[in-house]
Amino acid sequence: MEGGGENGRRLGNLLKWAAEIGIADTAAAEGEEGAPSCLGNTLFVSEFPEAGGRGLGACRDIRKGELVLRVPKSALMTTDALLRTDGVLSRCVANHPSLSPVQKLIACLLYEVGKGKDSSWYPYLETLPRSYSTFSAFGKFEMQAFQVDYAVWAAEKARLKVENEWEEARALLQELRLKPRLLTFGSWLWASATVSSRTLHVPWDEAGCLCPVGDLFNYAAPGESTTESTFTQDLHHGDNGCNHMLADDQSDANSRLTDGGYEEAVAAYCFYARQHYEKGEQVLLSYGTYTNLELLEHYGFLLDENPNDRVYLTIKVDTPLSSTWPRESLYIEPDGKPSFALLATLRLWALPPSQRKCIGNHAYSGSPLSIVNEARVLGLMVTSCEEALNHLLTRLKEDRDLLRELDGFDIISGSSVSEISARMAMLCSEEANNFSGRVLRRNGDSNAKKPLSLEKIQLALERWKLAIRWRIMYKRTLLDCISLCQKTINL
Numbered sequence: 001m002e003g004g005g006e007n008g009r010r011l012g013n014l015l016k017w018a019a020e021i022g023i024a025d026t027a028a029a030e031g032e033e034g035a036p037s038c039l040g041n042t043l044f045v046s047e048f049p050e051a052g053g054r055g056l057g058a059c060r061d062i063r064k065g066e067l068v069l070r071v072p073k074s075a076l077m078t079t080d081a082l083l084r085t086d087g088v089l090s091r092c093v094a095n096h097p098s099l100s101p102v103q104k105l106i107a108c109l110l111y112e113v114g115k116g117k118d119s120s121w122y123p124y125l126e127t128l129p130r131s132y133s134t135f136s137a138f139g140k141f142e143m144q145a146f147q148v149d150y151a152v153w154a155a156e157k158a159r160l161k162v163e164n165e166w167e168e169a170r171a172l173l174q175e176l177r178l179k180p181r182l183l184t185f186g187s188w189l190w191a192s193a194t195v196s197s198r199t200l201h202v203p204w205d206e207a208g209c210l211c212p213v214g215d216l217f218n219y220a221a222p223g224e225s226t227t228e229s230t231f232t233q234d235l236h237h238g239d240n241g242c243n244h245m246l247a248d249d250q251s252d253a254n255s256r257l258t259d260g261g262y263e264e265a266v267a268a269y270c271f272y273a274r275q276h277y278e279k280g281e282q283v284l285l286s287y288g289t290y291t292n293l294e295l296l297e298h299y300g301f302l303l304d305e306n307p308n309d310r311v312y313l314t315i316k317v318d319t320p321l322s323s324t325w326p327r328e329s330l331y332i333e334p335d336g337k338p339s340f341a342l343l344a345t346l347r348l349w350a351l352p353p354s355q356r357k358c359i360g361n362h363a364y365s366g367s368p369l370s371i372v373n374e375a376r377v378l379g380l381m382v383t384s385c386e387e388a389l390n391h392l393l394t395r396l397k398e399d400r401d402l403l404r405e406l407d408g409f410d411i412i413s414g415s416s417v418s419e420i421s422a423r424m425a426m427l428c429s430e431e432a433n434n435f436s437g438r439v440l441r442r443n444g445d446s447n448a449k450k451p452l453s454l455e456k457i458q459l460a461l462e463r464w465k466l467a468i469r470w471r472i473m474y475k476r477t478l479l480d481c482i483s484l485c486q487k488t489i490n491l
């Protein structure tokens with residue numbers, strides 16, 4: 001990958017710089033032309049289009065549990081580290097104690113970016129992605145494309161949160177005398193998404209750290225073999241809602257079941273192989289257990305097969321559902337099965353009040369209570385799923401057809417916005433027409449003076465496709481739930 005043009009040059013610089021500051025994949029190696037590189041012994045950087053794009057691959061067979069990368073503490077970009085080396089930054093940040101740790105890290109990151117080539121982190125900063133598809137970057141059209149209320153709300157809430165955080169931090173940004181470009185909401189959005197999607201957990205700062213090279217690992221959901229791992233279960237959700245990859249401090253080698261973490265004994269972030277890898281395979285990391293909506297919110301992607309995904313359903317009943325389980329545990333699993341807590345709650349609801357006391361406790365063990373009770377529960381599931389599906393603007397097949405067309409839709413550089421718009425209008429979908437009207441022609445946006453750049457159109461298209469992929473999975477799960485419940489009723 002290092003060979004390829006400007007990106008290749010930047011990546012080469014990053015790996016050389018990383019080697020100089022002690023980042024190493026088990027043992028420092030020589031790069032192709034004898035240039036020092038922090039990789040080459042165990043890992044290499046490459047494009048992995050099927051999972052995450054740029055990522056790290058195995059350049060030899062790797063055994064499960066092997067140490068694959070070590071990043072010393074001094075190479076971690078934390079608020080602390082940035083404040084220590086810059087008096088102006090440190091004084092200005094101290095004037096704003098009410099800002100959250102995450103807001104401070106975002107401001108420090110922007111300040112560092114503002115230094116350009118004078119920043120000692122420059123080789124790292126110039127390899128960061130230019131844009132993200134985390135929720136806060138979604139426009140109104142792309143948010144509406146989720147169709148399902150709770151997903152649209154989650155996206156709107158995420159956007160609002162970032163807007164508020166920027167408002168609160170503006171005084172600090174002004175005080176730091178950032179260049180006008182770095183004072184904009186767009187820059188804050190970029191830095192906030194960088195922090196959200198790339199920070200790793202460290203015990204001393206709830207905002208986490210940016211970890212050069214260590215943040216090149218792409219994600220795989222924790223599977224069977226890692227479910228016993230404490231870190232996959234013990235997600236670190238700070239009060240500010242910020243998530244970090246690798247939310248675990250556990251560093252005892254004997255009980256280490258995690259993919260990595262900060263290890264005080266060696267003052268370094270250490271990454272371990274979660275499974276065996278053959279030479280050439282992508283080495284993946286679990287950032288934690290996330291539903292697809294959460295992956296989208298914090299990392300800007302989703303998985304077609306996510307064992308941890310959950311679908312929530314509004315169930316309308318005359319007598320309120322009373323449940324001892326938290327609401328988040330009342331969901332449908334990706335294969336269409338109602339969760340244990342959802343089934344138990346509905347079984348209790350379907351019992352006549354006179355029987356609740358004597359046989360209600362069986363519901364807590366997960367057993368069906370009677371044939372009549374079970375049929376009522378499953379019938380309610382079927383009607384609730386059907387209602388939810390009927391309420392949505394499009395059917396599953398339409399979504400699949402549209403996504404197929406959009407996957408083949410090329411935004412050829414050199415095309416004008418009106419050409420793209422005309423091609424989009426030929427897609428025979430009302431939604432595609434709306435995309436032309438609302439996104440491409442920016443209808444209703446009085447601030448829009450010039451047409452969108454091709455880069456921005458491409459990003460809007462990618463985010464729209466993410467929303468369609470999410471709702472396809474939502475609908476597929478509800479349909480699977482319906483057929484599963486009907487099958488059981490027939491039995």
Ligand SMILES: C[S@@+](CC[C@H](N)C(=O)[O-])C[C@H]1O[C@@H](n2cnc3c(N)ncnc32)[C@H](O)[C@@H]1O
Pocket residue numbers: 050051052053054055129197198215216217218219220298299300301302
């Ligand atoms: C920590 S970075 C990983 C490296 C990243 N691919 C890069 O080029 O810098 C996390 C980001 O990688 C992408 N990513 C990671 N795992 C992915 C996966 N399984 N599928 C799609 N995108 C993924 C997402 O954009 C996510 O926000």
